[in-house]
Amino acid sequence: MGCTTHPPGPGPAALCCQSPLTPPVLPQMVVWDEEQFQGRRQEFTADCYDIEACGFPAIRSFKVESGAWAGYEHAAFQGQQFVLERGEYPHWEAWSGSNAYHVERMGSFRPIACSHRDSKMTIYESENFLGWKGELSDDYPSLPAMGWSSSTVGSFRVHSGAWVCCQFPGYRGSQYIVECDRHTGEYKRCLEWGSHAQTSQVQSIRRVQQ
């Protein structure tokens, strides 16, 4: 988004302050136990390993105030994954994506370290970094449109940044978050990029936005 010529204030003009030199953002997320940001409220600035242990039977809405977060269906960062970037999520449809089964709960979440501007990853046709490969440094709403001839990816090697890999084109379907500072950035087979992953079908990939 380009800077406008408006005087400082709300809106995109604030973007003028954003550059690779900006110090790391302190992540902040606010959750509620009812939809539409109602009911009990709690702020988080670090990992939540088990939301029930925080006295929340469920999270029904939240706002990501800063940073980027990974949300998980179950406690202990297990189950379906959801990348959560800045913005408002007033009900479960806002974060659950178009999964074949709809996840109406989020059991745990954690901040993601990412460097949007210089993210790099290599994708491979087969497990264990074998077969055709592609070098990624941008966002790809359709891998086939960019020349990837398969609807699956066998393995990922993340050189920098954090990425979200999606089952269907247009960033739909199950999401898998892969990061350079986890698994030493190496995801050799689909079970390594998600405890719930039962398919290596990946048709869109993008950088996580902080």
Added chain:
Amino acid sequence: MGCTTHPPGPGPAALCCQSPLTPPVLPQMVVWDEEQFQGRRQEFTADCYDIEACGFPAIRSFKVESGAWAGYEHAAFQGQQFVLERGEYPHWEAWSGSNAYHVERMGSFRPIACSHRDSKMTIYESENFLGWKGELSDDYPSLPAMGWSSSTVGSFRVHSGAWVCCQFPGYRGSQYIVECDRHTGEYKRCLEWGSHAQTSQVQSIRRVQQ
């Protein structure tokens, strides 16, 4: 996606052939009346105004072979919109997105003319191109993360290309396709960017990928 050093063949190497000089793609979409690409099959290379008039009671799966398409819930390009880029859509969850109500049908669809590389759009805080504005020329999974201080957009002016505007961050929720060669690229209020649009909530925007 960068070119690999592999010899010509399937996979990203094909990307080497893609450039702004590539002639326009002939759009092609193949639909089936059962999930998982089963049952009756039909190919399309142009607008389908009413799939029932083509003898299909419903579309339950499809593949976008080339180009980018706009799908609609109802005939006559009405109702919920879905941007459909190259890839495989084996069942309705693959295209319906995480709408508050789930659209299990697609009644009409048409190719989208887009120029991914030089797409430009201006978004405005208020209707009729008033208030704070932001100049867009990239993909924005979170407008708030890029400095846009509101969870809504009042109006759009599309200078080039085609864009998909999404209700929630990460390209989730209801989608609205806005194009430079429709409405003369001017969308003054939310009813102009979707017959079904009841909210101006827009938290992520990206270029449509051909």
